[in-house]
Structures are given as C-alpha cells and as structure tokens.
Amino acid sequence: MSRLEGACIFGQSGGPTSVINASAAGVIQEALKQDCITAVYGAAHGIKGILEENFFDMSKEDSYELDLLKTTPSSALGSVRYKLKNADEDETDYKRLLEVFKKYNIRYFFYNGGNDSMDTCNKVSKYMQKVGYECRVMGVPKTIDNDLWGTDHCPGYGSAAKYIATSTMEVYHDARVYDTGMITILEIMGRNAGWLTAASALASYKGNGPDLIYLPEVPFDLDKFIEDTTRIYKQNGKVIVAVSEGIKDKDGKYISEYGSDLAKTKDSFGHAQLGGLASTLANIVKEKTGAKVRGIEFSLLQRCAAHVASLTDVNEAYLAGQSAVKYAVEGKTDYMVAFERGEGPEYKCNIKLLNLSEVANTEKKVPLEWIKPDGTGLTQDFINYALPLIQGESKSPIEDGLPRFAKLKKVLAKK
Amino acid sequence: MSRLEGACIFGQSGGPTSVINASAAGVIQEALKQDCITAVYGAAHGIKGILEENFFDMSKEDSYELDLLKTTPSSALGSVRYKLKNADEDETDYKRLLEVFKKYNIRYFFYNGGNDSMDTCNKVSKYMQKVGYECRVMGVPKTIDNDLWGTDHCPGYGSAAKYIATSTMEVYHDARVYDTGMITILEIMGRNAGWLTAASALASYKGNGPDLIYLPEVPFDLDKFIEDTTRIYKQNGKVIVAVSEGIKDKDGKYISEYGSDLAKTKDSFGHAQLGGLASTLANIVKEKTGAKVRGIEFSLLQRCAAHVASLTDVNEAYLAGQSAVKYAVEGKTDYMVAFERGEGPEYKCNIKLLNLSEVANTEKKVPLEWIKPDGTGLTQDFINYALPLIQGESKSPIEDGLPRFAKLKKVLAKK
Structure with missing residues (x-):
C-alpha cells in the first residue's frame, strides 16, 4: 500500500x-x-x-x-x-x-x-x-x-426502475377510466437485457401493473402475444403490456423491424404510419382485436428522470x-x-x-428462472431482488x- | 338561502x-x-x-x-x-x-x-x-x-405544467451529454390551445428548456421551422423544440397529417415508418440537416404523473x-x-x-400577446402567469x- x-x-x-x-x-x-x-x-x-x-x-x-x-x-x-x-x-x-x-x-x-x-x-x-x-x-x-x-x-438501474414502476402505475390508472376497452403497450429500453422492462413487474406486484411483460431473454412469439392479449382483452376489457425494445423472434429478428414489413402491407393494416416497436405492436393488436390501442414509449425519460x-x-x-x-x-x-x-x-x-x-x-441478463414459464412475467425472486433498489x-x-x-x-x- | x-x-x-x-x-x-x-x-x-x-x-x-x-x-x-x-x-x-x-x-x-x-x-x-x-x-x-x-x-393544468417543465429540464440535460450534434423534438398535448406546450417555456426560463416552442395559436410554417432549427443547430449543435400536437399550417391542416404525405414519398425521406407529429418533424429535420434527431412524446404521462x-x-x-x-x-x-x-x-x-x-x-386559448412576435416562444407575462401554478x-x-x-x-x- x-x-x-x-x-x-x-x-x-x-x-x-x-x-x-x-x-x-x-x-x-x-x-x-x-x-x-x-x-x-x-x-x-x-x-x-x-x-x-x-x-x-x-x-x-x-x-x-x-x-x-x-x-x-x-x-x-x-x-x-x-x-x-x-x-x-x-x-x-x-x-x-x-x-x-x-x-x-x-x-x-x-x-x-x-x-x-x-x-x-x-x-x-x-x-x-x-x-x-x-x-x-x-x-x-x-x-x-x-x-x-x-x-x-x-x-x-434503481432510479430507472423506480421511474418505470411509478409511471406504469400511473398509466395503469389512466388506462382504465373509461368503461370501454383499451389496450396499452409500453415500450421500455433494453436492447439485450430485460432488466428495465422487468421493473414494470414492480407495478404489477402493487396491483397496478402490466398483465403481460416481454423481455428480450425469451424469444417473442407474435401469435402467442396476440392470443394472450386478445384473451385478457376479452376477459377484462383492459390490457397493459410491457415490452422491451429488444424483443426478438425465434430467428433473432427484432420485432421492431416488423414495422417496415407491415408498412409494405399497409392496405391490410390501414396504417402506413408506423413508429417504433410500441406503435408496431399497437397496430397489429388493433387490427386483430378492433380494440382501442395506445402505444407509449418511456423514451429518454427513463434514464434522466x-x-x-x-x-x-x-x-x-x-x-x-x-x-x-x-x-x-x-x-x-x-x-x-x-x-x-x-x-x-x-x-x-x-x-x-x-x-x-x-x-x-x-453482459448480465435477467436469469431465466426469474421469468415466468410462459414468458409473460417475472417471479417473486425478481421482485425480491429489485424492490430494495427503488427505496427512498x-x-x-x-x-x-x-x-x-x-x-x-x-x-x-x-x- | x-x-x-x-x-x-x-x-x-x-x-x-x-x-x-x-x-x-x-x-x-x-x-x-x-x-x-x-x-x-x-x-x-x-x-x-x-x-x-x-x-x-x-x-x-x-x-x-x-x-x-x-x-x-x-x-x-x-x-x-x-x-x-x-x-x-x-x-x-x-x-x-x-x-x-x-x-x-x-x-x-x-x-x-x-x-x-x-x-x-x-x-x-x-x-x-x-x-x-x-x-x-x-x-x-x-x-x-x-x-x-x-x-x-x-x-x-398546474400539475401537467410541472411535469412538462421538469421533464423538459431533464431531457435538456440528457440531450447535451455528447459533443456531437443533436436535435430533440418534444411533442406535447393540446389540440386547440397551447397552454401545455407553453409550460415547456418554464424550463427555458430556468435556462434548461426548448430553443423553439410552437403553439397551435399561431399558424405553423414548416419552412420557417426548418430555417430556425437549422440556424440554431449550426450555432449550438443542440436544439430542443417543443411542439403542440395541434399545430396547423396556415390552411388549417394539422402538421401531424403531413406524416401520411411523407410516407408516400418515402424514397426521398428514406423512412416509411413515421409515427406521430414528433417523428414526422424529426424525419423532416433529419433529412434537411443530417443531424441526429430524436422525437419524444410525453403522451399520457403528462396527465397522470x-x-x-x-x-x-x-x-x-x-x-x-x-x-x-x-x-x-x-x-x-x-x-x-x-x-x-x-x-x-x-x-x-x-x-x-x-x-x-x-x-x-x-374555449380559452393562450393570449397572442403572450407569444413572442416570431411565434417561437413565450413572453415573461406567461412565465409570471404559470409559475405560481406549479409551486409545491x-x-x-x-x-x-x-x-x-x-x-x-x-x-x-x-x-
């Protein structure tokens, strides 16, 4: 020394x-x-x-x-x-x-x-x-x-997680004021690791969070996603979905890239004006369910709030x-x-x-054992891990x- | 009684x-x-x-x-x-x-x-x-x-204004961390009245806000907007623009509708995937300046934060x-x-x-005398009006x- x-x-x-x-x-x-x-x-x-x-x-x-x-x-x-x-x-x-x-x-x-x-x-x-x-x-x-x-x-991470969980809880309240159906898709940062998107599970833990959470650690299946969303929509009339910007399909293709493919088939989807991942998924879900759908990107705010x-x-x-x-x-x-x-x-x-x-x-990713078997949420182990980090x-x-x-x-x- | x-x-x-x-x-x-x-x-x-x-x-x-x-x-x-x-x-x-x-x-x-x-x-x-x-x-x-x-x-209004001003200040800091150029476009609610977008001027008043603010009370001139943005970009390398979702051109057409027109000319703009107003303007400015441009929508958060x-x-x-x-x-x-x-x-x-x-x-709109003569910002009268509403x-x-x-x-x- x-x-x-x-x-x-x-x-x-x-x-x-x-x-x-x-x-x-x-x-x-x-x-x-x-x-x-x-x-x-x-x-x-x-x-x-x-x-x-x-x-x-x-x-x-x-x-x-x-x-x-x-x-x-x-x-x-x-x-x-x-x-x-x-x-x-x-x-x-x-x-x-x-x-x-x-x-x-x-x-x-x-x-x-x-x-x-x-x-x-x-x-x-x-x-x-x-x-x-x-x-x-x-x-x-x-x-x-x-x-x-x-x-x-x-x-x-703790601060970004606190922002995401808090804002998700607030959006949850906002998204259920009307007695008409509504699907809300939240796009959260994280290209390869799903930690930030997982933080939205803290809102679910408090009873005010997403019904479905998709991380890049698990291959994203569009058909399964539509099926899950439609099922919950039919049951509750309201669905909140949190997706990581980095979700990919089983072939490793980013779902956000589906947007350009969809733009080419705009007659069928009726909307050439697709934005990022949230808008892409919102358009797909809207087409399938006929529901009112809103895509929200937390964007830069999650890292500077x-x-x-x-x-x-x-x-x-x-x-x-x-x-x-x-x-x-x-x-x-x-x-x-x-x-x-x-x-x-x-x-x-x-x-x-x-x-x-x-x-x-x-790189450290979210452990697969902390992701629910059907790939649409987080286990209590993740909650126990993340909760202390957002205190104060x-x-x-x-x-x-x-x-x-x-x-x-x-x-x-x-x- | x-x-x-x-x-x-x-x-x-x-x-x-x-x-x-x-x-x-x-x-x-x-x-x-x-x-x-x-x-x-x-x-x-x-x-x-x-x-x-x-x-x-x-x-x-x-x-x-x-x-x-x-x-x-x-x-x-x-x-x-x-x-x-x-x-x-x-x-x-x-x-x-x-x-x-x-x-x-x-x-x-x-x-x-x-x-x-x-x-x-x-x-x-x-x-x-x-x-x-x-x-x-x-x-x-x-x-x-x-x-x-x-x-x-x-x-x-006061709470939405506080959210908008605070988040704008934070984004201001985030948007100038690199020594490379960057143009940030913030899309704020308000279809007919510009009160919410005007609230971003509170951030400018604190020295951490938009360079340009466009309200629906004043017809939006796309050429002038490009000119203003380009000029500030060349001077400072950083530009922050706040736009109301409801800005319209002199013929009363919503600028957000320009998106679909642009989508038709995607070869020239290179991006068919346009989103809302922020993305539309971001794409236009990107094309004109070659700058890195980011569009951010405060979305529902401004009414539920x-x-x-x-x-x-x-x-x-x-x-x-x-x-x-x-x-x-x-x-x-x-x-x-x-x-x-x-x-x-x-x-x-x-x-x-x-x-x-x-x-x-x-309907009550922002008084025209509170909008700067060139239509890109708010006067001190607006600041004096709004500041007490966001206290505490x-x-x-x-x-x-x-x-x-x-x-x-x-x-x-x-x-």
Missing part, C-alpha cells in the same frame, strides 16, 4: 443515467479530500477530453454545486462513446494518453460507465502497466441497463465513486468497484472489487417549483 | 388529470360533513353511471382512502365522454335522469370536467329548472388543457370541489366554480362563480418505494 502522489482524472462515458453525477460527486469530493491527490480533473466527454487535453479543474467548483451533482441527471462533464482500438493494433491513442498523464502527473484514473467504458478502462489500465507508468485505474459502474457482469446491480430517483440508488452511486478513490489511494488498481448484497433479511449493499478484464464487455425518495432542492440542478463553472485545467 | 335536504351525486367526466381525484375528495369529504346532504353518491363513469343507476355510496369508504384521493391520479370513479342531446330534440336521457334523481331524492348534482362536461352540467341544470325539480347543480372545473373560459386557470404534481394544484383542485358543495348548500345553483387571481405581488387564488351557460363549450411538491404516501394510491371499495348504492 505505497503512497502514490499525483493528480487524478475522472471521466463519464456511455449513456447517461439519473445518478451518474452522484458517482461523479463521490469521486470528486473524495479525491479533493485526499492529501496524496494533488489535483482533481474532470474530463470533458470522457476519454476524448483526455486525448484532447480538454478537462476541468474540479477544485474551482463551489462545494454546493458539487453537492447538487447528487440530484442532477445526465453527465455533467459530458459523455462519449469512443472505443479505443487494441493497443497492439494501434498505439496512437495510448501514446497520447501517456503523454497527457505524464504532463499533468496523472496517477489516478477513474472511469464511470457500462460495459464498453469498462473495456476502455481496462485497456488504459493494461497499457499503463505494460509501459511501466504507475497509475491506479478504477472503474465505476453505471448503466440503467443493469447488465454489468459480476455486480449485484448497477448504479442507475432524476425527480423520481431512488435515494438508495443515489447513495450507492455516490458510494461507488467514493470507494473507487479510497481503494485507489490504498493501493488498489485495475479493478471495477462492484456491489455485493449482504446476507440476511435486511438489504445491505457491500462494496467488492472485480478485475477490470473480467467485467469488460461481459431522492429530491433536488426546488427553486420556483422546479429542480435546481448543479451548475458547474468548468474551469479548464492549466496547460 | 333556503335549506335543501336530499342526496348528492358527483361525477367525473372527460380526460383524467393528476388532480381530478383531489376535487373528488373535496366534494365527497365536504358533502359528508353537511347535515342537509342525506347521502353522498359517486357515479361510475359520470353521467352514464347515473343513467344506468350505477353509483356508489361514498359514506362506506374509509376516510384514509378518501384522503388518498388527493394524490391518486386519474378518475377513481371512472370517467366518460358522453354528450347529452339537446332536451328539445330528445328528452329520453333527461327523463331518465329525473327519474333517478327522484328515486334517490338527489337534490345536489356536482359534475367535474372540462368544456364538454360543463355542457352536460349546464343541460342537466336547465332541464331540472324547466321541469321544476329543485336540484342544485354545480360544475367543478378540470382539464390539463387549461382551456376553460372565464377561470384564471383550471385544476389539472401524480408523482410530480403541483401541491398548489392539488390544494386548489380540492378547494374547487369543496367550494362547489359549500355554495350549493348555501343555495347557489347553475354555476361553475372558477378561480380568480387576487391582486398584489403575492399569488392568491380566490373562488368565484360563473354561469354554467357561459362556460359550456367556450405533492407526494403520495410511499409504500415499498412506490406511491400508495387510493383503493375505493365502491359499494353500490342501495336501489
């Missing part, structure tokens, strides 16, 4: 979440406290900001504004989707990173993101090791998709950032901070460390009836 | 809001307190429930659940869109209403809704007068659209319901309860009464991290 003195740099990467800035607050506030960390830099747009020497001196920020990061959605420093080439194929970026690290005496690198970002983090870590430049590298997990391998869950974030998630996101700094200062490197659920009936979230090379690019109400300070988000000065670091 | 003894019946009508149940709570709780009101009935699905003798005895409900109505979105008793014929054309419904009123000795009729519902309320009132059946009739306003004539604003309701709105909705009962008991009839803004710098909302025949079917945070009790909505027993009234 040798003492390592030098600057640290922190970057945000990949799609934003409601709480990615809470992790930023954790990293920055902890790093500012540490004696051995001589400067705290925040990279503009992740790795790109480092390559372009475009980063901010975080010590210039007001502490009140840094605190507000805990309740400010999206990536305050700017994010990026930039895939580093393998160093043995093209060393250009790595040489440049090393040059920048040396110039600013950067000895701590914290990177906050999902699968791809952990790949970046891993590559930087391995390169610095290879060239013998001492730099402690720590990944901080983040993704509403909850698909990072090895961690019980990911910061960002900080106004209904989970306090548990905010606190854990902060903890993940803070822990990354503490562990790095203690001498740890080449890890991603991860969560482990404590034993016992009370929910407890412990920190553990995972090798970056293990997490990079590995995080609230921004309110000004004029609206959230007061952090306003960073973003003072560029001296070159 | 003669004392009138008898039962009261209350109905919810038209599209639901986040706070229509707060008005229900106001009516029901006040009516239960009044000695002269011998029974309190809640009609299932508004006027239809009365015609079908399908209504509930509200005295059977737990007072805790009635309290929860204040924070439960949508219409707990069920709503309806049912237009009564004119009595001189077809008296059938009216005769049936009279029969039911007599059978249950209903002497108070409270009806909660928007323009069409006030028409129903007015017709019932006039018929009862005509046939000499003593019944005090009071309308309680409700509409997220805020388009009821004669009242400063409508219960339901009780989790971010305005406390001012909740309290005023309750007050409107409560006042209707108090005034009726005092002897008033044939009125709609309305709001009047008190003089002075502090916001104050006073109750006044409007003749039902004046409000029925009359209404929160449901939370169970398991999710809102606990009212659960009514709905015990049918004894026939």
